[in-house]
Amino acid sequence: MEQMRQKKMEWTDEEQISICLTTCRTGYLGLSDGREPYVIPLNFVWFNKSIYFHGADEGRKVRIMEVNSSGCFTICEELGTMSNPVPAKTDTAYWSIMAFGNIERVTEVVEARNVMQQMLDKYVPGYYNKPLASSHLEKYRSSLGSKTAIYKLCPTQITGKENPLNEKARFTAGRTISMDLG
Numbered sequence: 001m002e003q004m005r006q007k008k009m010e011w012t013d014e015e016q017i018s019i020c021l022t023t024c025r026t027g028y029l030g031l032s033d034g035r036e037p038y039v040i041p042l043n044f045v046w047f048n049k050s051i052y053f054h055g056a057d058e059g060r061k062v063r064i065m066e067v068n069s070s071g072c073f074t075i076c077e078e079l080g081t082m083s084n085p086v087p088a089k090t091d092t093a094y095w096s097i098m099a100f101g102n103i104e105r106v107t108e109v110v111e112a113r114n115v116m117q118q119m120l121d122k123y124v125p126g127y128y129n130k131p132l133a134s135s136h137l138e139k140y141r142s143s144l145g146s147k148t149a150i151y152k153l154c155p156t157q158i159t160g161k162e163n164p165l166n167e168k169a170r171f172t173a174g175r176t177i178s179m180d181l182g
Helices: 014-023 060-067 109-123 134-139 177-181
Strands: 027-032 037-042 045-047 050-056 070-082 091-105 148-163
Touching: 014 045, 014 070, 014 091, 014 148, 027 050, 027 060, 037 060, 045 109, 050 060, 050 109, 109 134, 109 148
Parallel strands: none
Antiparallel strands: 027 037, 027 070, 045 050, 050 148, 070 091, 091 148
16 A cells, blocks of 8 residues: 655544544545546445445446445545645645445345444434334335445555644635735
8 A cells, every 4th residue: 555645644543533434424435447436425434443335236336346346435524724825835724534445245134234223323313213123124225226235345544634724824704915914
């Protein structure tokens, strides 16, 4: 695996990375069919040190994963823009996490039910008054008639990168260069 070019921005705090993977709501799954990249925004959960997502059991994503199970999952958060009188030094504060690994379909019913319960707990906490039944997973069909499939990316490498926000340089509406030069 290639090393990060800007080592000073590398984020190695595993606890903070886990918190971000747990709380971030949208991730981007990167796949390759050998001809072109394919990136899909997804809901996901970080559970048992794996990234789980679900979707139809057919379609382009599934066809690609069946041929090439390697994937990259990325999440990020923009924290603000930092202004600077030198245009080339205007910057964006952010953190980002990339997980690389192999993707496999979850076939074990208890694991699948636990993952879907984690999804419900993350995206609609407290909404349901009882846990998800395993039978729901077996019976559910989308509006297009496809069965739901659950996948997990088992990371072989997770990298994090951070460009912290300098509050003194934070750009806000109405801020002008004369305020920074004066």
